[in-house]
Amino acid sequence: MSQRLSTADVASHNKADNLWIIVDEDVYDLTKFQDEHPGGKKILQRVAGKDASEQFWKHHNESTLKKYQKQLQVGSLDSKAAPPTPSATLTASKEIVKPSAKHGVVVPQPGLTAEEKAEALDQYGDLVPYADPSWYQSYHSPYFNQSHADLRAEVRQWVEEDIMPNVTEWEENKKVPDSIYKAMGERGYLAGLIGVHYPTHLTKYRVQSVPLEKWDLFHEVVLTDEISRAGSGGLVWNLIGGFSIGCPPLVKFGKKELVKRIVPDIFKGEKRICLAITEPDAGSDVANLTCEAKLSEDGKHYIVNGEKKWITNGIWCDYFTTAVRTGGPGMNGVSVLLIERSAGGVSTRKMDCQGVWSSGTTYITFEDVKVPVENLIGKENQGFKVIMTNFNHERIGIIIQCLRFSRVCYEESMKYAHKRRTFGKKLIDHPVIRLKLAHMARQIEASYNWLENLIYQCQKMDEMEAMLKLGGAIASLKAQSTTTFEFCAREASQIFGGLSYSRGGQGAKVERLYRDVRAYAIPGGSEEIMLDLSIRQALRVHKVLGMKL
CATH class of the missing domain: 1.10.540 (Butyryl-Coa Dehydrogenase, subunit A; domain 1)
Incomplete structure (x- = not known):
């Protein structure tokens, strides 16, 4: 892998039984890989011993390189610059931000807490502006410290x-x-x-x-x-x-x-659990669900009958945290039960949906399922509190995912715009493309900074205060993040053109994420319901706090 090779070295490996190619100044031995190549051997043999970068990027994306790099790469061209050492990178970044007397020096203020005095963390990643949160790029943050940076590095390597x-x-x-x-x-x-x-x-x-x-x-x-x-x-x-x-x-x-x-x-990851609330006729309107749980005559079990729909992971799950009706109509008749598949009477079938294909979206039928009363979660007929408390956590997860997916669309577009040429120049040199990227970035950054603030509030408030004060804001940001995601997916698709319409290849991530948009805009509360809830909840809470209109 560390071999330094000349183009002449590579050119000598230009036969079907001895086939090397160059992609972005890295050299790959594809002699044995030819039989596996989905496009056939002839395509590879036409570029044997040559630089195939242009042909490669027409049909593939970065994940293809990552998948095969370890087993196929034999070296790099001697013209390829060596990557900078971590110490050199850090020194360079400090030089960039070093205070200047001419422009003024930021003087440390006395009385600051250790958190407030914390230095910016080392820069991390590809440093494409706005492709990662600003704290990845040596900007100061009151929220993240070295332990977060260490986790980031660990997870990123695995992913x-x-x-x-x-x-x-x-x-x-x-x-x-x-x-x-x-x-x-x-x-x-x-x-x-x-x-x-x-x-x-x-x-x-x-x-x-x-x-x-x-x-x-x-x-x-x-x-x-x-x-x-x-x-x-x-x-x-x-x-x-x-x-x-x-x-x-x-x-x-x-x-x-x-x-x-x-x-x-x-x-341990040995058993799986999911949340089963949504029904064929009850989605965001949780208070009107109909899946029924009646106490057995001996009072030892609930007998559950009903259906659940669009349940994530349900097809593989051993346990179902399930909203059921144990009392009268409305929210005061709802309870939550842990239903175990092993009890019998639980049948699941996989649903085919527009997006999130590998998530296991499921239709569940409960037929006379015997659930021990000990499996009641919370109190009987007070399950609505359990569900509402959980919604904040669910929606925050959706927000985090949507904003990173928006960044992925943006980052893929930015990198592609620096490679693709139209009308005699790179896409990035067209003002209309830069405008698209700017609109993507401004929405991502505004939304992410709101997310950081809400996470901090969640950390400082107890659960009840957070549910009352933050529920509306989290609902609003959920709508903001899904509309941002949809906007970024569309703009990325426009930048990639036809490459984002076919599955696989350079536009694979954009095509896949565009299919996933509706799976985020609807579950956890649709955008319209979230925005209405945000205002109703804010007015209700601030009236109690002493709002003056």
Whole structure:
């Protein structure tokens, strides 16, 4: 891999039985790969011994290189610049931001807390402006510290090595390997995604890069954000979708014996759980769900009958955190039960949907399912509180994913605009393209900064205060993030043109994410309902606080 080769060296490997090519100054031996090439051998043989960069990028994206690089790359051209050392990069970045007497010096102010005095973290990633949050690019932040940066590096390495090269294949197969989900448990990630302090008493697994006494909601943001860089809603929902909304109610409101029996195997990644609320006739209107749970004559079980629809991960799940009707009409007759597939009477069938193909969207039927009364989560007929408390966490997850997907669309577009030439110049040199990128960036950054503020408020407020004060704002930002995602996906599609209309190739991420847009705009509360809720909730809370109109 470290060989330095000349173009003459590569040109000598120009036969079918000895075939090398160059892609972006890296050299690959494709002699044995020819039989696997989906385009056939002849295409490769036509560029044997030559620079095939232009041909490669017409049909492939970066994930293809990552997938095959380790096994096929034999070296790099001697003309390729060596990557800068970390120390050189850090020195350069400090030179750029070094204070100048001419322009004024920022004088440290006395009395600041340690958090306020914290220096900016080292720059990280490709440094494409706005393609990552600003704290990745040596901007100061009051929210993120070195432990967040360490987690970021850990997760990014895993995602880039084990996930990104395979996402397209998994999406086409509509299933992520169970080994990847199990790795989420073994790496300690699942236990860190439930919106509370890390539950060390329920799992032996630990996140390698973060002392768990330091774990906070911003670590959860980093974890979700970095997994979302793969550019697939189906992948993200497969790994954290059902779990991150189905497990928190159980952990927070379930009886200790139930939690102790069920949760450790879930945190291991050996068992799966999802949230089952939506029904064929009850989506955002949760108070009018009809799935019924009646007490048995001996009072030891609930007998559950009904249907649930569009349930993420349901096809693979062992447990279902389920909203049921145990009382009269409206919100005061709703309870939440943990239903176990092993009880019998639970049937699931996979649904074919527009997007998030590998997420396992499911239609569930419950027929006379016997659920022990000990599986009640919260109190009978008070399940609406459990559901509403959970909605904040669900919507924040959607927001994080949407904003990273928006960045993916933006970053893919920015990089493509620097490669693609039209009318005699690069796309980036056309003002109309720069305008599209600018509109994408301004919406992403505005939304992300609101997210950071809301996460900080969630961390400082208790759960009840957060539910009352932040529910409306989180609902509003949910709508803001999904409209931002939709805008960025469309603009990216316009920049990529036909490449974003066909599956695979350079526009693969954009095409896939465009299909996923509606899966984010509707679940967790549709945009119109979120925006209306945001104003109603704000007025209600501020009236109590003493609002004067």
